[in-house]
Amino acid sequence: MLAVQRVLQSGRFILGEEVKAFEAEFASFLGGGHVVGVASGTDAIELLLRAMEIGAGNGVIVPVLAPSAVAAAVRRAGACVVLCDVEETLTLCPQALRQVLEKQCGIKAVLAVHLYGHPCEWKALEEVCEAQGVLLIEDASQAHEARFEQKAIGTLGRASVWSFYPTKNLGALGDAGAVWTSEAGLAEKLRCLREYGWRQRHVSELPGINSRLDEMQAAMLRVKLPSLPAQVAKRRELASCYLSRLRGVRLPLVREGCEHAFHQFVIRSEHRDALQAHLKLRGVLSAVLYPAALHQQPAFACAERFPVAEKAVREVLSLPLHPYLSEAAIDAVCAAVEDFPA
Numbered sequence: 220m221l222a223v224q225r226v227l228q229s230g231r232f233i234l235g236e237e238v239k240a241f242e243a244e245f246a247s248f249l250g251g252g253h254v255v256g257v258a259s260g261t262d263a264i265e266l267l268l269r270a271m272e273i274g275a276g277n278g279v280i281v282p283v284l285a286p287s288a289v290a291a292a293v294r295r296a297g298a299c300v301v302l303c304d305v306e307e308t309l310t311l312c313p314q315a316l317r318q319v320l321e322k323q324c325g326i327k328a329v330l331a332v333h334l335y336g337h338p339c340e341w342k343a344l345e346e347v348c349e350a351q352g353v354l355l356i357e358d359a360s361q362a363h364e365a366r367f368e369q370k371a372i373g374t375l376g377r378a379s380v381w382s383f384y385p386t387k388n389l390g391a392l393g394d395a396g397a398v399w400t401s402e403a404g405l406a407e408k409l410r411c412l413r414e415y416g417w418r419q420r421h422v423s424e425l426p427g428i429n430s431r432l433d434e435m436q437a438a439m440l441r442v443k444l445p446s447l448p449a450q451v452a453k454r455r456e457l458a459s460c461y462l463s464r465l466r467g468v469r470l471p472l473v474r475e476g477c478e479h480a481f482h483q484f485v486i487r488s489e490h491r492d493a494l495q496a497h498l499k500l501r502g503v504l505s506a507v508l509y510p511a512a513l514h515q516q517p518a519f520a521c522a523e524r525f526p527v528a529e530k531a532v533r534e535v536l537s538l539p540l541h542p543y544l545s546e547a548a549i550d551a552v553c554a555a556v557e558d559f560p561a
């Protein structure tokens with residue numbers, strides 16, 4: 220409430236002190252670099268690609284198992300979406316990536332999504348991208364507080380994109396997003412692009428758009444940021460309860476050297492739909508993220524096959540997980556899963 224009052228009393232609702240302070244605080248939380256607040260995670264992708272001069276005539280590789288927002292943002296930047304299969308942790312597969320890059324010309328960047336909060340196999344992806352001279356960008360929207368070999372997710376490369384959609388590990392009270400970058404020049408260009416291409420008021424130097432993080436959302440994010448580590452620690456604690464107590468389903472993999480942020484706790488079952496219906500009858504609400512891979516959606520349809528992702532979308536099921544869940548509730552979910560007759 221105090222934060223809301225502060226914003227109301229300031230009389231400034233767009234790009235003011237709260238946004239400036241959140242950008243500085245989030246950058247410092249990530250261990251340095253520059254943060255540019257924008258209106259959403261989708262805009263963060265579009266603006267970062269535009270700031271890196273990736274657009275018409277260029278291809279951007281996107282994992283075929285990802286929210287459609289990722290592919291939509293690539294299209295909005297004017298670039299062509301090139302799909303690539305995932306591996307068993309359901310993040311981008313380095314071998315499949317190598318094959319796509321060897322086969323296809325004109326690829327400028329790869330968007331590595333740390334899906335469900337599990338870090339991508341960064342080093343292997345980096346090796347493949349470096350060999351082909353292609354940029355590797357992190358989409359950290361589902362992985363606030365995850366780590367790869369002790370390094371904060373979002374700071375592994377030159378730049379990363381973030382969504383603060385309300386359900387994320389760090390969520391605003393509406394739409395919000397950001398770009399992190401290690402480069403001051405890139406940050407400066409992003410600031411320009413997010414507001415009509417202005418460096419100086421009323422002088423559009425670049426063909427920018429309107430994608431500003433508003434003061435109210437920034438103030439909310441500032442209130443929530445300090446508790447993010449404790450909240451993710453709680454998610455991990457509850458995830459380990461699931462991992463030790465669940466029977467009869469495939470559990471999420473956590474690769475060595477990775478600290479999972481458990482944005483989602485995703486199990487797999489060949490009888491997923493029946494299991495979900497059974498859980499519902501037992502009062503357990505679960506969710507399917509995502510029911511279709513990108514090539515199975517009309518806007519991004521293509522004839523190519525992506526066997527790992529195609530199998531995953533038939534099997535994945537997110538079980539309840541949030542920092543306020545009790546261990547008793549976890550036990551009840553585990554009991555309901557164990558009772559499933561399949």
Ligand SMILES: Cc1ncc(COP(=O)(O)O)c(C=O)c1O
Pocket residue numbers: 259260261262286288289332358359360361381382383384394395396
């Ligand atoms: C991995 C990923 N990238 C991008 C987005 C798009 O973010 P937003 O909904 O804030 O535009 C999301 C949000 O759902 C996401 O999970």
